Amino acid sequence: MYLAVNAIINPGEEVIIPEPSFVSYGPEVVMAGGVPVYVPTYAENDFQVTGEEVRQAITEKTKAILIGYPNNPTGAVMSRERLAEIASAAAEHDLLVISDEIYDRLVYGVEHTCFASLPAMRERTILLGGFSKSYAMTGWRIGYACAPPEILAAMRKIHQYTIMSAPTPAQYAALTALDEGETYVADMRAEYDRRRQLIVSGLNELGLTTFEPRGAFYAFPSIAATGMDEHTFAEKLLEEERVAVIPGSAFGPSGAGFVRCAYATAYEKIEEALERMYRFMQRHG
Ligand SMILES: Cc1ncc(COP(=O)(O)O)c(C=O)c1O
Structure with missing residues (x-):
C-alpha cells in the first residue's frame, strides 16, 4: 500500500478514502506526503460508498481513490453497480484507483468484482492483493500489486531500497499455497x-x-x-x-x-x- 501511494503521490495531492476502513490507509497516504480525504459510509447503505459521495470529495488536488473491499472492518462487499459509479467518476476526473482486494476470495453468497476488470479501468487501477487472508497466512507478509508498467516501475524503485525482497521462506510458503492450497x-x-x-x-x-x-x-x-x-x-x-x-x-x-x-x-x-x-x-x- 505504501509503495503504491508513494509511487503516485506528489506532495499535497489528495487521496479519497471511504471510511471506516483499514487503519493503515490514511497514515500511508500521509507518509507519502499526500492528504487523505475521508468519505463516510453508513450501515443503511451496506457500508458501500456511492459514486455521488466520491464525486463530492473530488477537488483539483485529487490524485486517487483508495477503496478496500471486502472491507476491513465492516465486511461490506462493493456491488458491481457501485463500482461502476466509482469507475465513471475516476474516468471523468482522470483519477487513479487503488483497490485493496486482499479479501477477494472470502465472499459469501455474492460475487467479488475486481475493479480492474471494469471497462477501461485496467489502465488506471493499482490492484493490491496478498496471501494472508485467502491462504490463512497472516504474518507471512506476502503481497502483490498489479498496475500499469510505469507505476509498477516507480513502486519497484521504492521497494528495492526499502524492502529489498520478501523473505525467501515466506516466498516458498506462498508457492506451496499456490500449488497445493486451492481445496x-x-x-x-x-x-x-x-x-x-x-x-x-x-x-x-x-x-x-x-x-x-x-x-x-x-x-x-x-x-x-x-x-x-x-x-x-x-x-x-x-x-x-x-x-x-x-x-x-x-x-x-x-x-x-x-x-x-x-x-x-x-x-x-x-x-x-x-x-x-x-x-x-x-x-x-
Ligand atoms: C484490508 C487489508 N489490507 C491489507 C492488509 C495487510 O495484509 P498483509 O500485511 O498480511 O499482507 C490487511 C491485514 O489485516 C487488511 O485487512
Missing part, C-alpha cells in the same frame, strides 16, 4: 461462512444490531443498545469477560457506535465469546 481455500471459506452466520445471528440476538457482512472475516455490530461509546464497551468487555473487540472509530469516525469482531478464530471460541457477551449484555444492555 483449503474452499474449505476455509465454507468454515468462515459457518462462523459468520453464527456470529451475526448471535450478535443480533443479543440486541447488538449487526449488518450482514458478505466478505472478509469481520462482523461490525452497533452497540447503541448499551448506551456506551465504543471505547468503553471494548474496554469493559475485555476487563469483565475477557472478550476482545476493536472500537469501530479506530477505523474512522463513522465507526463510532460500532465495534469490530473478528471471526477468524475457532467456531467453539465464537460460541464461548457469545455466551460471555450474553452475560455482559444482561448487566449492561
Whole structure:
C-alpha cells in the first residue's frame, strides 16, 4: 500500500478514502506526503460508498481513490453497480484507483468484482492483493500489486531500497499455497461462512444490531443498545469477560457506535465469546 501511494503521490495531492476502513490507509497516504480525504459510509447503505459521495470529495488536488473491499472492518462487499459509479467518476476526473482486494476470495453468497476488470479501468487501477487472508497466512507478509508498467516501475524503485525482497521462506510458503492450497481455500471459506452466520445471528440476538457482512472475516455490530461509546464497551468487555473487540472509530469516525469482531478464530471460541457477551449484555444492555 505504501509503495503504491508513494509511487503516485506528489506532495499535497489528495487521496479519497471511504471510511471506516483499514487503519493503515490514511497514515500511508500521509507518509507519502499526500492528504487523505475521508468519505463516510453508513450501515443503511451496506457500508458501500456511492459514486455521488466520491464525486463530492473530488477537488483539483485529487490524485486517487483508495477503496478496500471486502472491507476491513465492516465486511461490506462493493456491488458491481457501485463500482461502476466509482469507475465513471475516476474516468471523468482522470483519477487513479487503488483497490485493496486482499479479501477477494472470502465472499459469501455474492460475487467479488475486481475493479480492474471494469471497462477501461485496467489502465488506471493499482490492484493490491496478498496471501494472508485467502491462504490463512497472516504474518507471512506476502503481497502483490498489479498496475500499469510505469507505476509498477516507480513502486519497484521504492521497494528495492526499502524492502529489498520478501523473505525467501515466506516466498516458498506462498508457492506451496499456490500449488497445493486451492481445496483449503474452499474449505476455509465454507468454515468462515459457518462462523459468520453464527456470529451475526448471535450478535443480533443479543440486541447488538449487526449488518450482514458478505466478505472478509469481520462482523461490525452497533452497540447503541448499551448506551456506551465504543471505547468503553471494548474496554469493559475485555476487563469483565475477557472478550476482545476493536472500537469501530479506530477505523474512522463513522465507526463510532460500532465495534469490530473478528471471526477468524475457532467456531467453539465464537460460541464461548457469545455466551460471555450474553452475560455482559444482561448487566449492561
Ligand atoms: C484490508 C487489508 N489490507 C491489507 C492488509 C495487510 O495484509 P498483509 O500485511 O498480511 O499482507 C490487511 C491485514 O489485516 C487488511 O485487512
